[in-house]
């Protein structure tokens with residue numbers, strides 16, 4: 001298949017799997033209105049928008065049901081603060097949100113508080129049902145393959161629907177290496193409905209192609225859909241649209 005066609009296919013998949021994100025401290029209602037307009041592109045809808053809990057009701061009212069509204073909990077610091085996380089979950093659910101992206105207390109995990117983290121996730125999972133739950137493990141801070149794999153296992157054992165790499169607020173966000181470790185845990189879990197979300201620093205279709213290839217390799221090509229794969233990104237949509245409108249530079253290489 002020609003590389004340009006592969007890149008267009010990647011752009012289409014990335015669009016279908018995109019959690020179009022705005023998580024700036026200074027976000028306003030006008031910013032979120034603009035985000036919701038951007039979510040409905042000439043090439044089709046994104047999977048979801050991802051916002052602060054205080055914007056969930058506005059986003060839900062502005063969007064068709066096919067576009068999910070995700071919001072963040074325990075974000076971005078990932079404190080071991082269950083009451084705050086549960087308050088975020090409650091706010092998201094009450095406002096009509098569809099999906100919760102909760103930050104794992106990753107510093108607590110690094111400090112050896114594994115059972116506390118498991119309990120935290122179990123409580124968040126319980127409180128967030130029936131919403132989709134994504135657990136942000138902050139792989140760039142965990143750093144080692146062992147901790148990244150263990151965090152992914154904890155998320156999956158708690159019943160997370162997705163394991164998500166990053167908040168986008170730390171020095172290192174999604175990396176292909178971290179993605180490989182997380183995808184291996186998802187594949188090894190045997191949970192055929194569990195998915196992967198790459199987030200933070202993904203700006204181009206070429207960036208996204210790397211994760212599409214990894215997901216296809218580890219989970220199978222049938223998993224390249226928004227039920228199993230998401231991209232969390234604030235800046236990727238522009239390049240997706242450029243590729244789909246034919247104005248982007250031709251792809252160099254791609255295969256999956």
Ligand SMILES: O=C[C@H](O)COP(=O)(O)O
Pocket residue numbers: 021023050166167168169173199200201202232233234235236
């Ligand atoms: O969850 C998604 C991230 O916060 C987005 O990060 P980004 O602004 O680097 O795309």
